Structure formats: C-alpha cells, structure tokens
Amino acid sequence: MKLIGVDVGGTFTDLIVTDTKTKDIQIHKVPTTPKDPSIGVTDGIMALCGLANILPEKIDHVFHGTTIATNAVLEYEGANTGMITNEGFRDVLHIGRHQRPENYSIMQDIPWQSRPLVPRRNRLSVKERISPPSGKVLTPLDETGVKKAAKKFKEKGVQSIAICFLFSYIDPKHELRAKQIVLDEYPDAFVTTSTEVAPQFREFERFTTAAMNAFIGPKVRNYVQMLEKRLLDYNILADLHIMGSNGGVATAQTVADLPVITLLSGPAAGVLGGAWSAAKSKKRKIITFDIGGTSADIGIVINGRYSEATARDTWIGGYPVLVPMIDIGTIGAGGGSIAHVDSGGAFKVGPKSAGSQPGPACYNRGGDLPTVTDANLILGRLDPKNFLGGEMALDIVSANRVIGKLAKNLGISKNEAAEGVLTIMNSNMANAIRSKTVQKGLDPREFSLVAFGGAGPLHGAEVADMLKIPEVVIPPYPGITSAEGLLTTDLKYDQIKTEFQVKGTIDLARINKDFNLLSKGLLSQYKADGITPDKVKQLRFGDLRYVGQGYELRVPFPEGKLTNSCIEQVWSSFHKQHKREYGHFFADSPIEIVNIRLTGIGKMPKIGKITVNSGGSLDLALVKRAPSIFRVNGKLSTIKTSFYNRDLLPVLRSFNGPAVVLQKDTTSIIPPNWTAKVDDSANLILQKLKKKKV
Numbered sequence: 001m002k003l004i005g006v007d008v009g010g011t012f013t014d015l016i017v018t019d020t021k022t023k024d025i026q027i028h029k030v031p032t033t034p035k036d037p038s039i040g041v042t043d044g045i046m047a048l049c050g051l052a053n054i055l056p057e058k059i060d061h062v063f064h065g066t067t068i069a070t071n072a073v074l075e076y077e078g079a080n081t082g083m084i085t086n087e088g089f090r091d092v093l094h095i096g097r098h099q100r101p102e103n104y105s106i107m108q109d110i111p112w113q114s115r116p117l118v119p120r121r122n123r124l125s126v127k128e129r130i131s132p133p134s135g136k137v138l139t140p141l142d143e144t145g146v147k148k149a150a151k152k153f154k155e156k157g158v159q160s161i162a163i164c165f166l167f168s169y170i171d172p173k174h175e176l177r178a179k180q181i182v183l184d185e186y187p188d189a190f191v192t193t194s195t196e197v198a199p200q201f202r203e204f205e206r207f208t209t210a211a212m213n214a215f216i217g218p219k220v221r222n223y224v225q226m227l228e229k230r231l232l233d234y235n236i237l238a239d240l241h242i243m244g245s246n247g248g249v250a251t252a253q254t255v256a257d258l259p260v261i262t263l264l265s266g267p268a269a270g271v272l273g274g275a276w277s278a279a280k281s282k283k284r285k286i287i288t289f290d291i292g293g294t295s296a297d298i299g300i301v302i303n304g305r306y307s308e309a310t311a312r313d314t315w316i317g318g319y320p321v322l323v324p325m326i327d328i329g330t331i332g333a334g335g336g337s338i339a340h341v342d343s344g345g346a347f348k349v350g351p352k353s354a355g356s357q358p359g360p361a362c363y364n365r366g367g368d369l370p371t372v373t374d375a376n377l378i379l380g381r382l383d384p385k386n387f388l389g390g391e392m393a394l395d396i397v398s399a400n401r402v403i404g405k406l407a408k409n410l411g412i413s414k415n416e417a418a419e420g421v422l423t424i425m426n427s428n429m430a431n432a433i434r435s436k437t438v439q440k441g442l443d444p445r446e447f448s449l450v451a452f453g454g455a456g457p458l459h460g461a462e463v464a465d466m467l468k469i470p471e472v473v474i475p476p477y478p479g480i481t482s483a484e485g486l487l488t489t490d491l492k493y494d495q496i497k498t499e500f501q502v503k504g505t506i507d508l509a510r511i512n513k514d515f516n517l518l519s520k521g522l523l524s525q526y527k528a529d530g531i532t533p534d535k536v537k538q539l540r541f542g543d544l545r546y547v548g549q550g551y552e553l554r555v556p557f558p559e560g561k562l563t564n565s566c567i568e569q570v571w572s573s574f575h576k577q578h579k580r581e582y583g584h585f586f587a588d589s590p591i592e593i594v595n596i597r598l599t600g601i602g603k604m605p606k607i608g609k610i611t612v613n614s615g616g617s618l619d620l621a622l623v624k625r626a627p628s629i630f631r632v633n634g635k636l637s638t639i640k641t642s643f644y645n646r647d648l649l650p651v652l653r654s655f656n657g658p659a660v661v662l663q664k665d666t667t668s669i670i671p672p673n674w675t676a677k678v679d680d681s682a683n684l685i686l687q688k689l690k691k692k693k694v
Contacts, residue, residue: 001020001061002019002054002058002060002061003017003018003605004017004048004063005065005269005485005607006062006065006486007065007266007270008032008041008266009067009454009482010032010336011032011292011294011336011355011356012029012031012032012292012356012454013029013037013044014029014483014665015027015030015045016048016477016483017054020605020606020608023609023610024052025607026051026052027483028044028048028051029664030043032356034355036226037066037068039230041227042230042234042236045062057237060239060605063489065243065268065482065483066223066262066265066266068216068219068262069216070263070264070266072215072219073316073317073319077219078117078160078218079190079218080158080159081117081122081159081162082118082156082160082162082214083122083123084124084126084163084164084182085126086125086126086127086129087128088125089125090120092164093112093117093118093204094113096112110318111318112208112318117215118214122153124153126146127139127142127145128142128174130170130174133170135167135171141174141177141178143177143178143181146181147181150181153186154186159189159218160190160214160215160217160218161190161192162191162194162214163179163191163192163210168193168195168199169194169206169498170498172193176193179191179192191214192213192258196210197209197213198210198321198322199496199498200322200496200498200595201594202322205320205321205322208321209260209320209322212316213258213259213260220255220259221257239251241604242255242262243262244265245261245263245264245265245324245325245326246268246308246326246494246599247268247271248489248493249490249492249604254525254529260323263316264316264325267326268325269482269485269489270288270297270453270482271290271297271299272485272489273482273486274288274289274301274452274481275288275301275485276488277452277473277476277481280610280681280682280683281681283450284304285301285303285446286301286302286473287437287444287447287448287469289429289433289456289460289463290452291333291335291458292334293359294332294334294337295330295331295332295333296331296429296453296456297330297453298329298429298436299326299327299329306327307326308324308325308326310551310553310554311543312550324599327436329433329435329436331350331351331428332350332351333349333372334455336354336360336373337350338354338369338371339371339421340370341409347420349424349425353371354371360373360374361395361399361401362374362377362384363392363395364393367402370403373399373455374398374403375399375403375422376667377394377399378396378415379629380626380628380641381458381667382667383626383643383667386643388664389664391664400414403417403418415629415636419631422462423631426459429459430463430466434467441580441581444469445467445468445469448472448473449467449469449471449472451668452474452478452482453479453666454666456478457661457668457669457684458666460668461657461686465671471685471687472687473683474668475682477665478665478666479663479666489606490602491602492599492601492602493600494600495522495597495600497514497518497595497596499511499514499594499596502547502593504590508563508567511562511593512561514596515540515557515596518596522536522538522600529602531602535602536600536602537602538559539598540556540559540596541554541555541557541599542554542555542557542596543593544570544592546578546591546592547592553574554597557596571591610682612678613647613651616648616649617653621646622642623643625641625643626641626643627640628658630658632672641658642658643659643660644659644660644661645661645663646684647663649678649684651679653677654677655677656670657675668686675689
C-alpha cells in the first residue's frame with residue numbers, strides 16, 4: 001500500500017509518502033496556503049508523487065492533520081451561530097461556573113464573555129425538561145417553539161445551530177427530535193446537539209463544546225468537502241482520514257459532522273510521531289518538543305503511553321471543551337515568532353508570528369520584523385544556501401537589517417540582540433516544559449527530549465540544557481515528524497456515558513448493560529466506515545473520584561463482564577492513580593464512578609521501519625567549516641563550526657559540537673560541550689558532555 005501523510009502548519013505543509021511493501025520513503029515541504037489550505041495540500045501531494053515517481057491514482061490512503069478548527073477558534077472566525085435551549089437557561093454559556101481563569105485579576109479577559117461562541121441575541125429558549133436520575137419527562141418538548149426558533153434563525157441568516165438541553169446526557173430524545181425539526185424547517189443549516197459531541201454531565205462545558213462544534217462546523221465541513229473535491233480533480237482516489245485530538249484518525253464524514261474532535265489535530269500527530277521515533281531507539285520516558293513556524297507543542301509519553309487531558313485541562317483558546325484529547329501544552333513560540341520591545345521597555349519574543357506570509361525577513365517575501373529565524377541566521381546557525389535542501393535561499397542582508405534595528409532599540413550589539421532572541425525563546429519553552437513535568441511531579445532529568453518540527457532541532461539542546469535534560473533525540477525526518485505520526489496511528493473513536501454510582505451501592509448489571517450499549521454504538525460507527533467487528537479493539541475506562549471531589553481521574557476497566565472482584569481492581573487502580581497524581585490517597589473514602597468510557601481502535605496500515613544508511617563518513621558528510629556564535633561560560637564567542645550533511649553521516653560515529661547538521665526539512669544544532677551520533681534506528685542522539693573532574 002502507498003500511504004501519504006500531510007500535516008498543515010502555520011508556515012509549511014509537510015508531506016511524507018511510504019510504500020508498505022518496499023519501505024521506500026520520500027518527504028517534501030511546501031508553503032502553506034492560508035486562504036485555502038487544500039491548495040497547498042493537493043499541490044504538495046502532486047509534487048511529492050512526482051518526486052517519488054508514483055501515479056496519484058495509485059495512492060491508497062491520505063492521512064491529514066489540519067489546523068482549520070483550531071485557527072477558527074483562536075482567530076474567532078467561525079459561523080454566525082445560534083442556540084436552542086431550555087427556558088431560563090440561555091445564559092449558561094455566559095455565566096460559566098463563576099470560576100475566573102485568573103482568580104485575582106480584575107482586568108482579565110474571559111473569552112466566553114468577551115468573544116461568545118453564540119451571541120446572546122441568537123440564544124433562543126423553548127419549554128422542555130427531563131429530570132435526573134431516571135430521565136423522567138417533566139415538561140414535554142415544545143415542538144412548535146423549536147419550529148419558530150428555526151424560522152427565526154433562517155430569517156436572521158444564522159448558519160449553524162446548537163441544541164443544548166439540561167440532562168440530555170441521560171436521554172437525548174428531545175435534542176434529537178429538535179434537531180430533526182430544525183433540519184426540516186432549515187435544511188441548509190449546520191445543526192449539532194450537545195449529546196452528539198459530549199454526552200456527559202457538566203452543562204456549561206457540554207453546552208460550550210456543542211456551541212464550539214457549531215461555531216467551527218461550517219468552516220471545517222466546507223474545507224473537508226473542498227479537499228475531497230480537489231483530490232478527485234487530481235485523480236487522487238485514496239481514502240481520506242483526518243487526525244483527531246484523541247491520537248487517532250477519523251473519516252472525512254465524521255470530521256465534517258463533529259469538527260470539534262480535530263481541535264488538536266496537528267499537535268496530536270506530532271506526539272505520535274515523536275513517540276514512534278523514540279521507541280525505535282528504546283527510549284521509554286520522553287518529552288515531545290515540536291516547534292513549527294508559529295507555536296511550540298509539548299507532550300509527555302511514558303512507556304509508550306501518552307497522557308490524556310482531564311476535564312479540568314481541556315481548554316482551547318480559553319474555552320472549555322469536553323472531547324478526548326492528548327494532553328499537549330502549546331505556547332506561541334516558533335521560527336516565525338516576532339521579537340519586539342513592548343510599551344514598558346521589556347524585550348519579548350512572540351506570541352505573534354510572521355507566519356508563512358510574509359514570513360521572517362530572511363525569506364525575502366516582504367517581512368520587515370525581526371524573528372527567531374532571522375536571529376538564527378545572524379548567529380551563523382543556518383546555512384543561507386542550504387535551507388530546505390537548497391530549494392530556498394535565505395537573505396542575510398534583510399536579517400541583518402531587522403535584527404540591527406532591534407539591537408538599536410535595545411542599545412546592545414546586533415549579535416547580543418540575536419542571541420537574546422534565542423535565549424528568551426528557549427526560556428519560554430523551558431518554562432512550558434516545566435509546567436508539564438515539574439509542576440506535575442515529574443523530573444525532566446529522567447526524560448529524553450525528542451526535538452522535531454521545522455525549528456525543534458535548532459533549539460532542542462539549549463532548552464534541554466536549561467532543564468538539565470541529558471539527552472536529545474532528533475528523528476530521521478524531524479521537519480515532517482507530525483506528518484510521519486499520521487502514518488503510525490489507527491481509526492479511533494470514543495463513546496462515553498455518565499453513571500454516577502458510588503462504592504457500596506454499585507449496580508453491576510446497569511454498568512454491564514451500559515458498556516454493551518456503548519459497544520454497539522461503537523461497532524455501528526466502524527461498520528459505517530467499512531471496518532468489521534473482529535478488526536476493532538475495545539478499551540474500557542472510567543472517570544472516578546472520591547465523593548465530594550470536583551474532578552475525576554481516568555482509570556482502566558477490565559474487559560468482559562464486570563464482577564465484584566473486577567470492581568475491587570478498579571478501586572485499587574483509582575487509589576494508585578490518585579497517589580501518583582496528588583501524592584496521597586484516602587483508603588477509606590467512598591469512590592464514585594462518574595462516567596464510563598469505551599475507546600475503539602480499528603487497525604489501519606502503517607509506516608514501516610526506516611532504513612538506516614550505514615555508509616558515509618564525517619569527511620564525506622562535511623559541507624563546510626564556518627564561524628557561528630554561541631554563549632560559552634557566560635560570554636558570546638565566535639567559534640569555527642562544522643556543517644554536516646545528515647544523509648552522509650556514519651552510523652554510531654560520535655562527533656562533538658559545535659556542529660550544524662543540515663537536511664531538507666530542518667537544521668540541527670549541536671552546541672559546544674555536546675556530542676552527537678546517528679544510532680542504528682536513524683535517530684540523531686545528542687548528549688551533554690560530562691565535565692571532567694579535576
């Protein structure tokens with residue numbers, strides 16, 4: 001089979017193609033086309049097919065990571081959205097939980113109030129009410145009221161409608177009926193219900209998740225449809241699957257209906273790609289470190305398992321969302337991050353980025369602001385003639401101009417300004433890693449840092465140094481690791497049901513029945529995708545907490561019919577998980593099962609092992625020796641640096657820094673006092689040299 005992975009970033013669209021039989025791999029990068037990313041995707045695929053000598057119609061699968069949904073939220077550019085909800089509850093989206101993002105700030109921005117996903121004028125209410133815990137109907141659905149609301153939305157030009165009723169997670173029949181009424185009256189509308197996206201308790205988060213699905217729905221659906229059309233226009237007949245936030249791919253139709261599942265599409269693929277590469281070198285505890293043009297994404301993987309975000313951690317753009325997500329930290333720090341002096345005279349880098357258009361000044365596309373890439377070029381850490389494998393020349397004159405202007409504003413030398421840009425950038429990223437490790441009780445010194453993305457290998461070693469991380473792993477194709485990660489995963493869907501059962505009064509028959517219902521729903525979804533039940537693996541989990549706690553921990557449930565002994569295993573697992581998370585547990589406190597979850601994994605074809613080029617030598621790999629600038633013992637020093645072609649580096653032959661390793665998709669920096677070698681899995685391993693004892 002021939003598989004293509006395509007990841008759309010803020011600056012470049014990264015592509016990889018592999019043949020599962022021959023194991024041949026070809027990579028490519030093209031500039032992202034922000035106005036319509038599908039243009040860059042299809043143009044990139046066609047160029048990649050030419051490089052790999054593959055006919056487009058021979059491609060079997062296209063796996064795609066996209067930022068369409070994320071950007072729509074972050075840039076607040078979604079549809080004109082409406083909501084139908086219960087009488088008296090139209091302001092749930094505004095009130096929230098009286099929990100302020102910053103407890104003590106009186107000037108803070110609260111996104112769901114300053115940038116509502118659904119304006120108040122578009123929130124209409126109808127009579128309807130069911131009651132917990134049985135789902136008894138107290139007030140029947142006012143179908144006439146729903147029809148009137150649909151007509152009103154149609155007249156106002158509302159494009160997308162979210163239907164959110166209280167306690168619908170117990171019984172969704174009223175929401176589903178309201179959806180049908182709306183579609184009968186207004187068939188062109190994008191309509192979503194809260195139970196379709198988040199069938200669980202917590203009405204504010206559930207309503208917000210449904211509103212976000214509606215807000216981004218038309219834009220994502222239009223993109224998916226446009227991409228499918230463009231693929232067909234180019235005679236690319238492959239199945240299209242799109243990466244979800246949960247670490248699995250979904251069909252194009254599923255994503256068109258539930259775009260909210262793709263909010264961390266690209267970053268999730270990066271975590272998978274980084275973990276896959278590190279596993280080849282037998283690294284068990286890793287921090288994935290993905291730096292692109294606009295942002296840096298951080299994930300934690302221990303023994304092959306990535307951490308998943310809990311209900312209290314799933315936020316996008318300041319909005320809470322209740323969808324399964326890999327736990328990823330993101331900050332505005334990338335190769336295009338703009339360095340500036342703020343109104344208070346502070347020297348800052350990011351979060352604003354020059355993006356792909358116009359890009360850094362050294363791209364010579366009209367950019368006139370100093371960026372991280374410009375700073376790297378000034379310090380001699382990039383070869384202006386060997387960027388993108390020589391396909392793109394960097395303009396050092398423009399880089400000197402913008403960094404020189406920054407230096408003048410700061411009253412320091414140009415080299416100090418450039419090095420300052422990198423130090424601030426690296427410090428910001430080190431702090432982001434601390435928030436995912438030290439603040440969660442993990443010691444970063446016990447991990448390997450897997451640096452990838454277009455700019456990750458440029459900064460990996462210096463960030464690791466700040467955190468005392470002894471080792472950096474740079475994958476074979478670091479610039480397209482996210483695209484590579486798309487080819488390592490499976491078709492993955494999640495089902496959830498709220499239970500609210502407490503230890504001592506557990507109804508095992510009900511839990512077993514509910515797991516069976518979730519399984520039927522899951523298998524029907526796979527059947528629609530052409531996957532038979534025997535090819536689907538099902539994993540069970542539960543969200544548990546001590547009675548009285550506000551948030552839950554996810555605990556695995558055993559397979560098969562649950563018995564009393566099985567439940568005892570669950571309680572024990574929860575105590576252990578609580579101790580790992582918080583440092584203690586309460587052996588005698590009653591435990592509550594809040595939700596049960598079922599995750600389905602349908603096997604997909606995957607990328608094979610990367611072939612290691614065992615030839616080469618340091619002499620053959622040497623491109624040139626040129627001066628580069630590094631800070632050594634607190635002082636800026638100009639040091640003669642070796643530039644190597646990574647494709648020609650020998651396997652298991654160490655070389656010391658300072659060195660620069662060139663390849664098409666990125667540049668890797670080995671600073672002074674670091675050593676590097678290509679291991680037998682094609683990863684470039686960087687290690688800090690130990691100081692000699694006197």
